[in-house]
Amino acid sequence: RCVQIRFKAIEKAPETVSLFYCGSWHRRVSNTFLWNMSKAAGRKRGSAAAAATTEQEKPPAPPPLLPNQADGNIDAERRLFERIYGIVALDPIPRPPRDHHLGETINEFQKYLNETRIEKTFLGLLRILLKKKMLPYNPYPLFLTNLYRFSEGRYLLSTPASEILPSFRMETEDTRIDYVYKSRHSSHIWGLPYLVQCCSPNDMKLYEWLGRDVVPPPSTTRSADTNYVIQPCVAMIGPAVFQGSFYQYVPIIQFRVEYRIMGPDMTHAIEVFINIVIKDLNHTEKESDHILLGVSLPVDPETEPMRYSSKFWQVDEINTRGDAFWDSMVEAVTNKKYVVAELVFRVDPKMGVYKRGRKQYSFNFVQRSYRNQDAEQLTPFSEMMEACLFEGIFMDHMHADSYISTFCPREELVDRDKNYRQEPPAPFIRKSLLRRGVKVEKDTHTDDRIRIDGFLIKGPIDFSPDSRKVIDPVRIAWERHIARSHFVPEAFDVVHHMILLMLLDRKSVSDEHFIQVHRFLRSSAARMHSLMMQNQFIREIIENFDRAEESQIVQRQFMEYRHGIKDLLDSVYRECSSEMITCGRAIETRLYDMSHSVEGKGSNIILSPKSVLDLRFINHYCYPIFLRLVEVMLPQVPLITAFVDKLRKAYPEEVLRFEDAMPNPNVEYGYEEPLISKQHHQFIDTELAEAECNESKEIVKETVLMQYLLDTRVDEVWEGFMMDILSSNTFPQNPYPRLITDFRRAALKMSLCYDTDEKIVKDLYHSEPQLLDSTTFVYQMPGSDAYGYKSSLYAIDTAAYFALSSFLFPLVHENFTEKRGVYRASVCTCTVGEVSTYGRLDPYLRQVQMADHVYIKGPVRCSREGMELFTHILTEYAMQLDREQDFVVMGIFLGSLSKRWSVKEISERKATFITEIERVLILKENIFLKLYAQYDWRYICVTKYFRYRYVSFDKTEYVKFFDEIPTEPYQSIFFDQEKAAFHFKRGGAHECCDPFIGPAIRQSMLYADAQIAECHRRQDFFGVHRWLLLKSLASKGGNNVAEGWRMMHSTASELNFLNCINKALQDLILYVLSDMTFAQTKDDEEPVDLYQYGIDEALFASTYAGYYHKLMEVLSNPLSFAPSSMSEFLRRKLNFISVQSYRGNCVLKIESQSIRVLEEVRQATMSVENAVAADMHQCCPEARESVAKILAQTAQKRPSAEERSDATVAVQVPKATAADHQNEWHQDLYNF
Structure with a gap:
């Protein structure tokens, strides 16, 4: 029974809607359900009287049972139940047998609920929900928003504060050096007392040898000019300083070398400094145990926007572009920025x-004057004065003494050594770099553009570390850095600077600040951040791979990384939510694919550029999980959030604010279902519902709320979760991830399961295809x-197909038959793929796939000669489309690597192209043409495959020059009957028999099963349902059609659609960049005129605007389950690559950086898509059963354990089409 409840939409008038009055989630209230009164909801079910019972008016306890009742007098027990509760029991209610073991289990379970506070948390959230005047249509997203913050609390609070605080109170002792203290238990920790107190002596022992080895040797600090004295001071900085106290995982070790150069001329001193830095780089590269990856130099902010913080110079690039490298070094030094060597430390x-x-x-x-030895001038060229003291420690007391004496000199100064001689440079950097001069303007060092990056100190030098003149610039610089940072994505950089600020003014912060920072840096978010840094580390070594020793480093790091991902995201010892499990399994599959087995050594990563792309993909794929883990932590550490908010208010000018200049396109994205797209804007007005309720006034409110909970199935989901926990072999240490998973799936059911399977199938199969x-x-x-x-016609939407066929008609090959010499050709054009489901079944048209079946008839054994006619048809067709100017023709792609041939290249190198065509045809590889055309408000990708068949005149020879996809005939739609009949008679799936009976359909289903198993292995559940849908349509079995409809209308489908538009934008940018005239005409200071390259700028801008607004809309949709900070994170990325054109359109910048950013956005949203699709799959019982059967069948064909070290199910997948993988043109995006 359902009570009609008023819904009120935000932008619409109230409308009457019923919650779950039908559908696969239909409620069945049984007597057992009535008997089991729900204590969790604090209410009674059944009659109105029972619903009105409150906690203060509990029903009287039933009297003790008589002996005959206890022995099974069911009738007496039934009458007693009716008398007390006023409920008529329709069926006998048997009394459960006594079980002492069950009682103990229930007691343990209750104790477990009290310890985890899961029940109290849920009841608190339920009270918050029911107190609202406007109840949401779907309450589960509201539950999830609050539940996420509890998912880490149980792990973090397991360590009491009494065990944390001693980490920040290490014993120290004073030294003879002013302001410098040392650790009582280590001779390698020297620095300011509040920093030394937070250094763990045990952890610092790991870096004792390294701290000595990174000190520049004397051979690198000698200058040819004896008037200059050079003395290095080395300090450890960064997170490694606090390893063991704050940090558990330190992804990078950082040292800072600050030279003290004494001499007469500052301009020449800069040249001396650059020379000694290059010498030290030479020494590191050739004579040390460490590996030099390259050098990072800051870029002048006037010539490059803020997004380019630095330029990375590889060693080879330094050798080939030595002059430019020297100029960049000079620019960095004169702007008082650090020169950073990127290394791999042993x-x-x-x-x-x-x-x-x-x-x-x-x-x-x-600067010292020989006329007056007491007159000195100090000019620091570091970003902040005395920064090493405030953010690091010294591992040698001599370095600490020397550094302090630079700013607070004593009488015992270092004597000038005039016997230094110049050492020859190492061969990896050209000697000319060491001989070059440098010209520096005098006022360069006092540039007003730089706010806080050094001082010019004249006269007596006495700047102590406790002076406000020294501390305030450092403090303000760090505070401004925090204020301008994007908090959630850059949380760990922000927290590190927060540590330094807290230590700088320790008296103003409480111990609770340190405790919360400690817990934040020991969380799952910290572990994920460390793994992402390790991923980057592996990529950098592969990109700079040079020695066999580096290969061993890569393999060891790769195995650690692989195990770390497994332990964090999909561990059997740690409870994880469904999104983390899906992400972990998808990453594990990709890591397995990029490795190979080595006998006795496990799996090793393949050292190739493709592995670098795969690892980069994994890092971007992890970003939503990383953002989620950070957001989960923020409610647990409110002092950190308050600290950052305070600084953002103090420096509002530093806060990056983006004005969303993107116009709203107001376009229709497809055949979206209004009942689904507007659900998160619908609410129940409890006052209106109470006014329409027919119950008595005393219980009307309770009736409405109880009916709301029944219709939304909150009680059923909670009961299922409790039973799942109770029936587990062991109680999970943290139950919140499992409850989050259940609520995610309940939210999807609430949104998409409002109709029965039968009704959905009936609406889709609105008419039957007619046999012609x-x-x-x-x-x-x-x-x-x-x-x-x-x-292919069962689920076709005639209205959608009519609009689409009008768009595709110009792409149909005009001539059905062609003749050239003795050869005759017939061309049959059809659509394949998702066109047959576009409309009611699948609301979004992502791309269009077509096929030209070319039949060439000629003499026997002349198929090679027939290739000339095939090539002629192909090239003429491509050139004709290119001449029409209505399409952006990317080109023709050949072979398994999909090598691109542009139309211009084909015309200029026609003989080579013909030779390549013949080679590809003989190998039976793919040949397809790719273009972009206007469809409604956007550019859409059209991929057209060319299938060559040769038939002899006497019909004794029939050769296919391609690998046929068994399922393709069952998805093909032709534009006229004649061509359809011609093709099916000569190249269809049947041989004079029904194509849906016999070996053809079996082969197609086996191919689909293999694809389903492969999609499942890659955690691509959207792809799983696409193939299940094809199987259902081929057999007209409605088992998976209704569930496929739900998947196609989910947020996973929306994100998949947006990723296709993202790919289109990348293709169009790459098309302009790859134009041979682009490099000659491109002016970096002027926007590109897209019309010169055949692209409609207005349409390009409309495509981008539609993508941008839809992406923000979907990510803000509660049913995407995306982290709340993800939309802002991606908005910032996209704003960096947006620009206003001459015509006032907001378009993407035509540069390789735009392609990189778009690809990062696509990979991040793909993670959200797969997580939603995985949850949606679990809501589809028919699909789960079908997939389980398919996996069981494919598992029987799995290789032995010796052949495969991984437990993943092996599937023999047929050769994929060009659309199934990235082509070579797109694989090199990051190398463009």
């Missing part, structure tokens, strides 16, 4: 332990010009 010489490292270089110039030709089995859908097998 931490221990006895063991092969390597870590990612970084070495910063700067110097302090002390019984010999070729050609059917037609009434009211349309769609011809093909009945499987």
